Amino acid sequence: MMENDSPMVKITNIHKVFFPDMHVLCGIDLEVKKGETVAILGASGSGKSTLLRCINFLEEPTAGKVVVDGITIEAGEKDKLRNGRIRDIRKRTGMCFQAFNLFPHMTVLENIIEGPVTVLHQKKEAATAYAEQLLQWIGLSEKRDEHPSRLSGGQQQRVAIARSLAMKPKVMLFDEPTSALDPELVGEVVEVMERLAKEGMTIIAVTHELHFARDVADRILIMDNGNWVEQGPPEKIFNNPEQERTRQFLAHIL
Amino acid sequence: MKADTNFSEGCGIPAEARKTLTQIETDRAAYKRKLIISFIILAIAMIMVLIALKLDFKFMKNQLPFIFAGIGYTLLVSFMAISLACFLAIVGALGRLSKNPVFNSIASSYVSLIRGTPLLVQVYMWYLALPQIGKALEGYGFTGIQAFFTLPALTAGILALGVCYGAYMTETVRAGIQSIDPGQTEAANALGMTRSQTMKRIIFPQALRVIIPPVSNEFIAMVKDSSLVSLMGVWELSYRAIKMGRRHFQSLEMLITVALIYWMMCIMLQYFQEKLETHMARGDRSIR
Numbered sequence: 001m002m003e004n005d006s007p008m009v010k011i012t013n014i015h016k017v018f019f020p021d022m023h024v025l026c027g028i029d030l031e032v033k034k035g036e037t038v039a040i041l042g043a044s045g046s047g048k049s050t051l052l053r054c055i056n057f058l059e060e061p062t063a064g065k066v067v068v069d070g071i072t073i074e075a076g077e078k079d080k081l082r083n084g085r086i087r088d089i090r091k092r093t094g095m096c097f098q099a100f101n102l103f104p105h106m107t108v109l110e111n112i113i114e115g116p117v118t119v120l121h122q123k124k125e126a127a128t129a130y131a132e133q134l135l136q137w138i139g140l141s142e143k144r145d146e147h148p149s150r151l152s153g154g155q156q157q158r159v160a161i162a163r164s165l166a167m168k169p170k171v172m173l174f175d176e177p178t179s180a181l182d183p184e185l186v187g188e189v190v191e192v193m194e195r196l197a198k199e200g201m202t203i204i205a206v207t208h209e210l211h212f213a214r215d216v217a218d219r220i221l222i223m224d225n226g227n228w229v230e231q232g233p234p235e236k237i238f239n240n241p242e243q244e245r246t247r248q249f250l251a252h253i254l
Numbered sequence: 255m256k257a258d259t260n261f262s263e264g265c266g267i268p269a270e271a272r273k274t275l276t277q278i279e280t281d282r283a284a285y286k287r288k289l290i291i292s293f294i295i296l297a298i299a300m301i302m303v304l305i306a307l308k309l310d311f312k313f314m315k316n317q318l319p320f321i322f323a324g325i326g327y328t329l330l331v332s333f334m335a336i337s338l339a340c341f342l343a344i345v346g347a348l349g350r351l352s353k354n355p356v357f358n359s360i361a362s363s364y365v366s367l368i369r370g371t372p373l374l375v376q377v378y379m380w381y382l383a384l385p386q387i388g389k390a391l392e393g394y395g396f397t398g399i400q401a402f403f404t405l406p407a408l409t410a411g412i413l414a415l416g417v418c419y420g421a422y423m424t425e426t427v428r429a430g431i432q433s434i435d436p437g438q439t440e441a442a443n444a445l446g447m448t449r450s451q452t453m454k455r456i457i458f459p460q461a462l463r464v465i466i467p468p469v470s471n472e473f474i475a476m477v478k479d480s481s482l483v484s485l486m487g488v489w490e491l492s493y494r495a496i497k498m499g500r501r502h503f504q505s506l507e508m509l510i511t512v513a514l515i516y517w518m519m520c521i522m523l524q525y526f527q528e529k530l531e532t533h534m535a536r537g538d539r540s541i542r
Contacts, residue, residue, distance in 0.1 A: 101441035115445035
């Protein structure tokens with residue numbers, strides 16, 4: 001799709017071993033171009049969430065290299081400035097969690113401006129103005145001063161997306177964003193993700209949501225036991241998979 | 255379909271359900287009434303016991319102002335000590351959770367040592383034994399340090415109570431911090447917050463809610479333990495009561511009087527605690 005740009009996210013030979021010998025990721029490579037939407041699918045326990053969390057170092061990779069928007073971090077470096085660079089990556093990547101993880105002691109608005117004000121040192125007024133735009137964009141302007149506990153799961157996840165977007169990230173990471181939701185609430189969250197993709201955001205999503213994978217993603221990657229099984233455009237993966245393992249997995253979720 | 259099974263418009267409540275509801279309400283009211291009566295009977299019984307003991311109520315009334323004058327010291331010691339304890343508890347909890355081996359070992363030893371020794375021994379340690387340490391230090395050439403190590407009774411009492419309760423509260427604060435869902439830390443980290451920003455903005459405000467009941471509990475306990483400073487001759491509530499009781503051979507009267515004063519203080523503190531808890535809980539249930 002995009003031509004000759006350097007990739008927004010580039011992961012090289014990532015290994016993750018949990019002590020003493022649980023090999024969760026076995027030398028994973030991944031390149032995601034600017035503006036690309038990538039969906040990672042795979043059975044639970046296959047390592048997809050761990051991979052996603054290695055991109056912003058919520059999980060420390062055991063070996064390998066991560067480059068996000070030109071910032072390079074290698075596993076196991078001993079560098080005083082490393083934590084600062086990890087934070088630089090985190091400022092450029094938004095992350096949405098399965099359990100939303102909104103801050104329960106803050107209102108919706110406070111949740112959204114927390115990052116810009118505390119981390120980016122923006123003026124509160126400027127951050128609030130942008131937060132209000134975001135609230136309108138996700139369709140929750142009227143919930144501005146509510147606490148998260150008074151929102152439905154779908155609304156909470158939309159606020160969580162807005163909280164990430166308030167940092168004006170270059171990449172959005174979604175870690176099973178709809179798995180904790182009641183079926184009738186999935187649609188509203190996927191709809192927000194779809195609009196985000198259409199507006200050109202670079203997205204890496206671990207998800208089992210079929211509509212998103214099939215119709216929104218530019219590329220699908222299938223993971224099994226810490227290795228890629230197969231990747232390609234959705235039509236190919238869904239209609240004409242090459243690997244037997246992909247076929248088995250799709251048979252389970254379709 | 256009959257009207258009383260129409261779900262969309264809410265169904266009519268059948269007569270027997272109404273009867274059950276009324277029954278539940280009456281039972282609840284009856285229980286409340288009986289509870290209040292029981293409390294009143296208990297109170298009357300207590301007063302009767304006091305009368306049966308042939309207490310000298312006139313003497314109690316006459317001495318009340320003298321004893322009551324000690325409340326200032328009691329409150330002073332309690333508030334100063336709880337402030338010190340809160341400060342130590344926060345530093346201690348951060349130490350106990352720290353990955354820095356020096357900081358962690360100091361905090362852990364502090365908690366272990368202080369919780370493992372009687373408060374009474376600690377009070378004497380600050381008051382009577384510390385000057386001896388000062389003397390030993392002077393022997394090593396630190397001239398003039400002994401004066402610094404010889405504490406006035408009030409200071410020694412505040413330090414002893416504050417340091418002791420700080421150790422217990424360290425564990426309370428640590429548990430409060432650890433009770434916050436790790437997802438909160440992850441969300442804060444994902445936004446790019448530093449460790450101290452996460453602690454200050456996200457974890458601590460939530461932990462505070464959890465630790466207020468146990469900390470109020472500690473505070474109520476401390477108000478009573480402040481009587482230990484009477485050992486060093488500080489003229490607080492219990493010191494005055496004991497002194498007067500001995501002088502007039504009417505210890506029972508004086509001890510009952512001072513006990514009632516402490517009790518009233520604690521009832522008031524409990525009331526404030528409940529107010530504070532409702533205030534903190536306002537507007538938010540747990541997130542899931």
